[in-house]
Amino acid sequence: MTTRSYAxxxxxxxxGFYGAQLQHAGIETRFLLRSDYEHVRRHGLRCDSINGDFxxxxxxxxxxxxxxxxxxxxxxxLKTTQNHLLPELLPGLVKDDGVVLVMQNxxxxxxxxxxxxxxxxxxxxxxxxxxxxxxxxxxxxxxxGYVRLGEHTADGRAGGVTARLQAITSDFERAGIxxxxxxxxxxxxxxxxxxxxxxxxxxxVLRATTDRLMAEPNARALVEALMHEVVTxxxxxxxxxxxxxxxxxxxHTLRMKPYKTSMMLDFEAGRAxxxxxxxxxxxxxxxxxxxxxxxxxxxxRQLKFLDSNRQNAITAQ
Amino acid sequence: MTTRSYAxxxxxxxxGFYGAQLQHAGIETRFLLRSDYEHVRRHGLRCDSINGDFxxxxxxxxxxxxxxxxxxxxxxxLKTTQNHLLPELLPGLVKDDGVVLVMQNxxxxxxxxxxxxxxxxxxxxxxxxxxxxxxxxxxxxxxxGYVRLGEHTADGRAGGVTARLQAITSDFERAGIxxxxxxxxxxxxxxxxxxxxxxxxxxxVLRATTDRLMAEPNARALVEALMHEVVTxxxxxxxxxxxxxxxxxxxHTLRMKPYKTSMMLDFEAGRAxxxxxxxxxxxxxxxxxxxxxxxxxxxxRQLKFLDSNRQNAITAQ
Numbered sequence: 001m002t003t004r005s006y007a008x009x010x011x012x013x014x015x016g017f018y019g020a021q022l023q024h025a026g027i028e029t030r031f032l033l034r035s036d037y038e039h040v041r042r043h044g045l046r047c048d049s050i051n052g053d054f055x056x057x058x059x060x061x062x063x064x065x066x067x068x069x070x071x072x073x074x075x076x077x078l079k080t081t082q083n084h085l086l087p088e089l090l091p092g093l094v095k096d097d098g099v100v101l102v103m104q105n106x107x108x109x110x111x112x113x114x115x116x117x118x119x120x121x122x123x124x125x126x127x128x129x130x131x132x133x134x135x136x137x138x139x140x141x142x143x144x145g146y147v148r149l150g151e152h153t154a155d156g157r158a159g160g161v162t163a164r165l166q167a168i169t170s171d172f173e174r175a176g177i178x179x180x181x182x183x184x185x186x187x188x189x190x191x192x193x194x195x196x197x198x199x200x201x202x203x204x205v206l207r208a209t210t211d212r213l214m215a216e217p218n219a220r221a222l223v224e225a226l227m228h229e230v231v232t233x234x235x236x237x238x239x240x241x242x243x244x245x246x247x248x249x250x251x252h253t254l255r256m257k258p259y260k261t262s263m264m265l266d267f268e269a270g271r272a273x274x275x276x277x278x279x280x281x282x283x284x285x286x287x288x289x290x291x292x293x294x295x296x297x298x299x300x301r302q303l304k305f306l307d308s309n310r311q312n313a314i315t316a317q
Numbered sequence: 318m319t320t321r322s323y324a325x326x327x328x329x330x331x332x333g334f335y336g337a338q339l340q341h342a343g344i345e346t347r348f349l350l351r352s353d354y355e356h357v358r359r360h361g362l363r364c365d366s367i368n369g370d371f372x373x374x375x376x377x378x379x380x381x382x383x384x385x386x387x388x389x390x391x392x393x394x395l396k397t398t399q400n401h402l403l404p405e406l407l408p409g410l411v412k413d414d415g416v417v418l419v420m421q422n423x424x425x426x427x428x429x430x431x432x433x434x435x436x437x438x439x440x441x442x443x444x445x446x447x448x449x450x451x452x453x454x455x456x457x458x459x460x461x462g463y464v465r466l467g468e469h470t471a472d473g474r475a476g477g478v479t480a481r482l483q484a485i486t487s488d489f490e491r492a493g494i495x496x497x498x499x500x501x502x503x504x505x506x507x508x509x510x511x512x513x514x515x516x517x518x519x520x521x522v523l524r525a526t527t528d529r530l531m532a533e534p535n536a537r538a539l540v541e542a543l544m545h546e547v548v549t550x551x552x553x554x555x556x557x558x559x560x561x562x563x564x565x566x567x568x569h570t571l572r573m574k575p576y577k578t579s580m581m582l583d584f585e586a587g588r589a590x591x592x593x594x595x596x597x598x599x600x601x602x603x604x605x606x607x608x609x610x611x612x613x614x615x616x617x618r619q620l621k622f623l624d625s626n627r628q629n630a631i632t633a634q
């Protein structure tokens with residue numbers, strides 16, 4: 001039995017799902033909430049999942065990080081656009097020998113956390129999950145859910161599979177989540193970007209779900225060209241991705257149901273998009289390694305423009 | 318005094334403006350119309366212009382090209398998206414020693430006309446005009462209006478300033494239009510594309526007027542990068558554009574009033590966009606000359622996708 005305690009920072013569609021799964025498996029889990037605090041404190045969490053529905057009538061809910069005991073594993077499940085809050089949230093919450101588990105999209109997100117708690121206390125976690133928060137404390141898990149966990153390193157090299165990484169991976173598996181500990185976190189992040197970069201950005205710029213992008217030959221060619229550009233950028237950064245991986249991602253997407261990317265959902269809802277984590281950081285890494293990545297750069301600029309309009313619109317209200 | 322007769326194919330915002338100016342100056346001009354035929358036949362044309370308003374109570378209006386006498390200069394003022402009509406319209410209308418004046422946007426549009434009437438009967442005309450057709454037979458001329466005319470050649474080389482080119486240029490000048498005969502039509506077309514390619518396409522993809530593109534640093538950087546890519550493509554195609562030209566175009570646009578490009582107007586109205594003339598043909602020319610033009614290619618693909626949705630939407634009605 002585990003003795004590790006978990007804290008969930010950001011109890012939304014992602015943090016709410018994984019946190020509920022962990023507690024449901026008997027693992028000590030505490031939830032930091034903001035707008036949903038009162039509701040969850042009284043009624044707990046409800047998770048409707050393709051793997052089976054369940055309710056947690058009582059959870060350890062907190063509205064203030066200073067009231068939370070220090071934990072072994074602090075799960076960062078906020079959007080990266082909220083990362084300015086982390087210097088206030090993390091230092092007092094993670095035990096000296098604990099870790100922060102960065103469950104966010106993109107590249108370079110562990111570096112931000114490492115600057116707060118130190119590189120030796122950071123583990124990355126890639127989440128392949130399709131879920132929604134349909135109302136306060138109520139998560140709807142629609143598809144996927146598996147995770148890939150890897151050690152962060154200060155020099156960016158592969159961190160290998162450590163004992164603590166295996167232990168956290170075991171906790172997720174015990175909670176019914178397919179979890180694999182990977183040798184090289186950055187390689188895993190670049191692999192995930194091969195999908196995220198074309199579909200997230202193009203779905204916003206072209207206002208289209210994945211199926212429509214795949215059905216039109218020019219959009220599909222653009223998706224594929226962007227994927228190859230990400231593979232080239234990853235290679236320049238020392239992470240080789242097998243050429244067949246692009247075709248695998250295309251085939252996989254063709255089999256998916258029509259899908260709105262998380263960035264498209266954010267854009268449509270007028271929320272900030274995770275542009276720096278998914279585009280800005282990979283672009284800067286590619287350029288520093290000598291890869292020009294012109295399409296990635298163009299998509300980055302287009303998204304920045306669309307995001308600036310959103311902010312102007314909000315300011316004008 | 319001129320003895321040349323003119324036919325205007327497409328009496329819209331552009332053809333209606335230049336045709337009205339020609340007739341107003343006493344030059345024999347005939348107008349081919351479709352939906353506005355009855356109105357113009359009865360009431361003539363009205364032109365509200367920054368250079369002075371005028372009305373032409375009677376014009377030579379036609380609803381059938383077969384009723385029109387053969388002319389010296391046949392002005393093609395249709396959108397390039399209507400060019401499938403030209404094989405039916407042009408052969409019987411232009412005199413054996415007459416010319417077709419191609420008043421359209423983009424690159425390679427003269428080649429299409431040359432395949433119909435022969436390369437030696439084609440002259441290109443670049444129109445720098447801001448005008449609207451506000452109702453049938455009623456043109457509102459808002460800004461600019463000058464033209465650049467150049468000989469088309471079968472081999473794409475500079476055609477020089479011929480006597481007939483000077484004669485047509487004189488007719489336009491007589492009609493109060495600033496007109497210059499240029500040595501090299503293709504060079505002039507590439508120069509115009511330096512503006513048209515970034516602003517037309519980005520205004521559609523980003524749903525933004527020129528002033529908003531210039532006000533946001535990422536969009537502005539993208540505009541500038543696209544301009545430099547067009548300059549590089551032009552150079553690969555043997556047309557050198559001075560580096561200072563990009564800055565001149567940027568400065569010029571900053572001084573303009575907030576402007577909706579013609580492609581943005583077409584897109585918003587659900588009309589076909591001139592994608593092949595402004596993007597497809599320059600892209601293929603660049604690629605054939607060894608210039609990859611990745612941003613131009615990406616913008617082309619994005620526009621093709623947006624256009625295909627329009628067509629799907631129409632089909633679905």
